[in-house]
Amino acid sequence: MRRLLQFLNQPSRRGNPFPRWSNAAPAKVLVFLGLSGALLVAAINEYATNEYLNVGYTPDQPVAFDHGFHAGVLGIDCRYCHTNVEKSPHSNVPATGTCWNCHSVVKKDSPALAPVRDSIATGEPIRWVKVHKVPDYVYFPHSVHVSRGISCVECHGRVDQMEVVGQQKSLSMSFCLDCHRHPEKAIRPVDKVTDLAWKAPTPEAQLEQGRKFVHDWKVLPPQSCSGCHR
């Protein structure tokens, strides 16, 4: 045994095959891998999110419909066009006939309205580009939210100030859950739901009346899978 140790401990005749820098190499490799991994995780956390990928999505529409003008300047209520938002899970995109209610008279011959005139003449739908989209396995009902004091603005932002509608909120699962856990932060009087400019005077006032609404209306938003996934 002693001889074995002696043999092992004696210096190599050809010298140490490992150069001096190799002493630190494993540590460096580990640090590098660790940093890369951390960077990767951080990058996915930052970029692979609805927040990064979808917020700001503002596609061009076949008709340059200006929500800011119609809803903001003219002050047309959201429900004039999105008629079924209080009854249906879908907030319907209006039929061409809804546009035609006014535009058969107003700016009838405007070149911007050519697709509308075509659609009315042929019966073919206008191909609006979908902006706010949740995945197919999510069942989001508009009716229950607007009937219980959750305003359009909570998910869609100030549409009444947008010339072209774009996505402003992430609409990710955590976005939904934040509100379902703290409904008092968003809930408002039911008659103010489509008043996008409405705000409680102070954040404290919002919390105070929000608590009252949650309590009085027995608001108990679902937080289980079955609430949204069927």
Place this chain on the structure above:
Amino acid sequence: MSKRVFVHPEPKPGEPAPWRSLEERNKSPEFRTRAEREFLDGASSLDGVDRRGFLRLMGASFGLAGLGLAGCREPRHHTLPYARTPEMTIPGIPTFFATSFPGELAHQPVLVETHGRRPTKLEGNPSHPASGTASSKLAQASVLDLYDPDRATFSIGFDGASLSPARVREELLALGKSLEAVSGAGLAFLARPSASPTRRRLVAALKARFPQVVWVEHTPFDQAAGDRAVAPGSRLLPNFAAARRVLSLDADFLGSGDAQVEATRAYAAARRADTPEQAKAMVRLYVAESLFTLTGAAADHRLPLATAHIPALAAALLDEVRRQSGAPSGAPLPKLEVDPAWVRECAADLVAHRGKSLVVAGAHLPAAAHAIVHALNQELGAYGKTLDLVRTDADRPASLAALAAAKPSTLVILGGNPAFDAPADSGFAAAVASAKRVVRLGLHGPEFDETSALARSKGGLVVAAAHYLESWGDGRALDGTYVPVQPMIAPLYDGLSELEVLALLAGAGKDARDLVRETFDGIARATGKEPTQAAFDAWLAEGVLPGTAFPAEPVPAAADRPVAQPPAVSRASLEVRLVPSAHAGDGAYANNAWLLEQPDPMAKTCWENVVLVSPALAKELAIEPAPMLINELGALNRNINQLVDGKLTCHVVRVTLHGRAVEGPALILPGLARWTVGLQAGLGRRAVGRAGARVSERLNENRIVGAGFDAYPLAAAAAPEGAAGARIELTGRTAVVANTQSHWSMEGRDIIREGNAEEFAKNPRFAARLGLDGHVPLAYPPGTEQRMGPAALALTTPRGNSAYEHPDHGVPPNVPVWRDAGDKTPLPQQWGMSIDLSTCTGCNACVTACQAENNIPVVGRSQVLKGRDMRWIRLDRYFFDGRESAGMDIPENPQVTFQGMACQHCETAPCESVCPANATVHDEEGLNTMAYNRCIGTRYCANNCPYKVRRFNFLDYNDRQIGRLYEGPLGPKGMAEPLKLQKNPDVSVRMRGVMEKCTYCVQRIQEAKIQAKVRAGASDDTKVRDGALQVACQQACPAGAIEFGDISDPASRVSKAKASPRTYGALSYLNTRPRTTFLAKLRNPNPRMPGAALLPLSRAEMAGREGAHPAPAGAKGR
């Protein structure tokens, strides 16, 4: 240095220029544009992406490539609103329309759920109280036929060219005109029986226009034959709800026919018993039958007897009833091999309940038998109390023999499939041979339908038919109530309905809607109502016209007719019974994958039909399964399940009758009359679409594969539903038969609990004390559960000795406002289900409704053979013979119990704690939920489920075609186009590799909650009201055996059902605390009957096994 410019010399005038195409030669503008461009428009871009777009995309891709996020942006989605919205349309909200499901005897009033005008599901129409929200499995499955991808998509003219609908109309009008000139000489119609008054009017119009026309109706299974035997043009309407004693003579009133829903509903009402008083008033059912039907399975006393001997039994019963009533007839009786005590005691029981007893007879029995049953009912005072005779508007149509005798030169075949189902000696072939011109109206074209193919081979006109959900029509419900048939959707393939074809030929000059309106006007006037447009609209909206039931008819006097000595039925001269297959009806549903895959309620086979043989016959044929297991007594047990390598393997037999033979796999079914062979007709089609086609499967070469065999060759014109005198022999081959329940017994567990009515009256809580439940440590101290009440019990979950934890529902939710609210916290509603085994008849309506509602895929025969069927509800069928252990013999006359088994939504669910992905978790309302997107397919949950109710998508059943499941990326993807239209948009379509199971119709629960909250608005009235929510199986159940609702509300219907002393939980000794509970089955035997089981045979088996509950004397097998 100047640049040299090369200029092409101008072609000299008159000099021929070479040209490569006509466009170039003609110098068309298109050619000029094309020639001026180096590349064609779009040639350099990727499917419509220009170079800039491509660079932008690629730049983004490279930018994100390192993160593996290339192309994360979702593709552009479009929203296409209507140009002008049709009335009553709210995108996202289904619209329900009233219509009716046409039957040959009666229509079934239904509501159709339509999403964006595409029908997705049928429900019973509650405006018709006789059927309520209930519907039959055929009605439920009929919506799939609308989207059958193999339906005829175009009509074919006499010259073989495809015709537009307008051209078809012209052809038919021209045909009518040419025939009118000869007053219809040589014109004959062959149609199915129908309950449509408008069709009856059109037939009259045809006869007026063509005086010589021959109108013939044919159906392989005539449901009206029995009524005609009593009085032509009348109908017998049994009132099971008022009956206390029912004797069924070979009548499967609970299992088949157009009256099934109404009969089941009424029978179940008389059968339900939750108190000792109700148990004493329960209906008792005696059944004498040759096959084992659902009615036989529900019987308290069942006598297996050859159909040929049933008339003799009826005669003996009549004689006995008369003798006991003090008026013996003394007429000579045919000899009968039945225990005289059975006849004596059964008759005594019927006589003792005079005015409350009822005898029903199968429509296939000879007229003599119906005459005797008519006399029996008169003797028993049934008419006016438990039985009504009403006058219908039906007349007796001519038979196929009349068609052959007419030697038609022009034959119009409307619907049906006579080339497949007409008996060989019926004269149909002769009639077709004589016809020079054939017009055929069929749902399927020549490739997929025998009769259409025959018509084409004669150079006939084949008209694509419209489905009933696409066409206008009308009909009468069983009791005569006038019901509409209205289109839900414009015809998918420009088909014509039967009424339209008849109207064109009759020269009515009106479309089907106007004709129905005319009929409506007439019927409304007859009932004293003004036929206004508003009345018509109200009829369409309501789906029924009240006050239009058939009028009563005076009961004709019973004429005593002597009964001939029945033919001997023995091993050498077997009796054959032809019945409609559970999978295809009489053949009409042979391409309906839901029905094909749905297990036969008794045999549990699917995708094919079998030859049903009795255990005695199996013994004679020596095809009994071999002994294979040694039981605890050291004796050999037979493998009564007929399994080889885990697969049901049957000997192929040849059955010969009338000199014609069919071959099929023989399944030994206990309970059959000894020498009766049951054949399920409707499968084995020679031309059928993709679902019903025979699929060659590599694994099963040299064996019968695919969708069964044709049993119709054994039908004869004189005996269309079978006769005696058949032979059976082995072919020496065997065949693997797909089935979904290969075991017959409960394997020693007490998951079904039964008692007799008498025992229940003495000891109502018998069910809770059976089995191992008594040995389970209590979760609460004794008495606490009663004190807590259902609400508190539902909301708290004591862990007890369960290994599986899950949160209490009574704690404040994760919302700060409610954290300190204490008692004021609104508690979520708690969902639960109760299934009454006492009234369940095993009709499969729930299974079909579940499949339609929840987008459950069909997997195909080869997958069923691997045990991969996907239906969420498993309707288990158990046989009990009262023996402690399975012996050497297959029981001859067992008792049967059905149990619908789906996810039990255990409060301490074993599946949840083993899921590594947290994909299956509880929600706050007590549902065991499945998050499909979280599921990674470990299948741990299914392995840990004691109820075996979880289903795994082994392959992409929704996206791949049956028979091409294994082709991987090379195979075609996507389901057939029309089938997509059937899918329920409120339910996820599951992909490969995820687990699924009963969700308690979570989409309906959520919808009901949303409706309740929308209604509540700025108030606190947010609870879903009892009755506002029905799950699919509950809604469809004709027996009303399923209750569903909020179990935390003691006043809800489900809480009341669960409060019944019969309540028990399956395997609840595992402390799973299932939310679905069962109500123990009550049998109501007559102790004086021979072989009466004083204890249900399942109890006798349990008692023998467990030893703790000694079986009382007499609890032996019958």
